Amino acid sequence: MRIKLLTAALTSAALFAGNAQAQIEIQWWHSMGGALGEALNGLANKFNLVQKEYKVVPTFKGSYPESMTAAIAAYRAGNAPHMLQVFEVGTATMMSAKGAIVPVAKVMTDAKETFDPKAYLPTVTGYYSDQKGNMLSFPFNSSTVMFYVNKDAFKKAGLDPNKPPKTWKEVVAAAEKLKASGHPCPYTTSWPSWMHIENFSAWHNVPIGTKENGFGGLDTQFTINSPLHVKHVSMLADMSKKGLFTYAGRTNQGDAKFSSGECAMFSGSTGAQAGIRKAGKFEWSINFIPYHDDVKGAPQNSIIGGASVWVMGGKKPEEYKGVAKFLAFLSRPDIQMDWHTTTGYVPITQAAYDMTKKSGFYDKDPGAELAVKQLTNKPPTANSKGLRFGNFVQGRTVIEEELENVFSGKKEAKPALDDAVKRGNEILRQFEAANK
């Protein structure tokens, strides 16, 4: 009896092992921790359940720069993953690495997966496509910047909580009233460069750099010292001096300042909502980001942040088939809707957006739809479809350093932005030389 049981166990184990071996494993390195990581694992599990040929194995590799560094090192050592999640500022570095990556459009057509680039939202995919419209990487988690208002603080200051400021002039006026009512921090921001330089430029339809923000070639140059940029940054510096604006730091430190109630108005990612919902003990609203009403045509549309999935080179054709199947699976409207509603990231296809709308989700959570509306406010122009600057990790640091010099009163806006352009261009030239 015992022997029989044992043999049965062994046979079934062997069967399972055989089964597992026949499956083709697809390695996927990502940077989604906590609840987001669970949602991502859920996607992979679902894919592994609906088909048996391939098995997607997600691995958390630390923060965005960490997983990118790990993948680069792995590529150099000859064992890169099949798929890698890369943050938006790493896009130019990835796309220049010809041979190390395979464009998503090519993966899909080679595997004969149904793939219609027009099904995707243009502001989302434009960021990750070449000039001919070929999708280079697969937009996975996309967010954008929103404007948050603490309604209770507005009431206290005698402001109408249902009339959030639409323009920067109104923001300043509201901030003054909030300060007069004794509020310690009328306005703050997260991600200063992304919000006040990159999205600011797109929202006002002015270029961040020449050559269509770098889409048109490596010989691009920054143009963020234009009169409009100088005007905006000096306005922030002025607000900072008067105690209307509190600088929080280079990443998402502003989130906590808003959700704790310390700051009354806040520019932050769509991703900040989960935290505010959890920690905020006040009524709040989510709104379009403010604009300067003396700029013609503003507001245009905002641009995305977040990350996309890159397919790495040098793998077997049957493995690419699995990758293509998985990406097609990720594009399914129901999967997109699931991801969109659980994480707060925007959907990447029109069908997923329509489906979510029909489901009535936006009636409960209007903020989730507002992000999509802001991204698709107008058809994107050359200035507002995104940006593509080489080594923008360093470029962003330069911009943030110079912004800090302005907010702390060390430099005036004009010379600081001139320096940001000068130092940023040196980085671009270095990248151009290395990627000729």
Next chain:
Amino acid sequence: MEKRVVFRSAWLPYALVAPQIAITIVFFFWPATQAVWYSFQLQDAFGLRSQFVGLQNFAALFKDSNYVDSFKVTALFSVLVAFFGIAISLLLATMADRVLRGAMAYKTLLIWPYAVAPAVAGVLWAFLFAPSIGIVTYVLKGWGVDWNWILKGDQAMVLVVVASVWKQISYNFLFFLAGLQSIPRSLIEAAAIDGATPFRRFWTIVFPLLSPTTFFLLVVNIVYAFFDTFGVIDATTQGGPGQSTNILVYKVYHDGVKAADLGGSSAQSVILMFIVILLTVVQFRFVERKVQY
């Protein structure tokens, strides 16, 4: 009195030091040589294309006024860390050496922080000093100090120096305590009988006898401030605000690891390597002369 061990065998001494030499070659010389090699190259992140560019990476660095500024920041930072690290631990060691009751407990507590990783130390201090939620910030606000290291460069410098010094005190303390315990009691007693005050006894007997230890710690602390503190910086200021705490080694890390600019980052580490070699040579040639063994 000279102690000398004589090996009879010709190969045994070499065999005994071989593992150490092997480790030094694999983990120190080999990477250092690679850094020198990379510093002459311009490479994309994936190493798909690389070209020999001679000294161009170095030229680009010195053309950048911010890089030159980073030298000043590093100099200030390492002097502050070494000075306060040594001074505070010397004070603590002299105190702990005189404690009669519960000496073990004091000593253990003082050695404790050494077990904390630099990044953790950085986060701890960053929490205490956090601009809106930190306890220390709260107290300082009560005293009328506007504490905001997110925007104020000198305060950011204070924060990273405090965190780095705190982390290093235990190490220095251990060496000073050992040094103090090896000073013959009879010397100090003789001086006491002659009527020298504790203050005088310290400066004329104890401190000179500790000079080899102090010298050793000076070298170690400077190297620590130059290389090991990037965890503290990364966990707190990340070089900001502006460039106020952007020390050389942090820029190496940022450019090389975060931004994947291998050529530029390697050139910086080669420069850093030369600075530390130079500093150590200077310390051994000039400072060591003042040391009494």
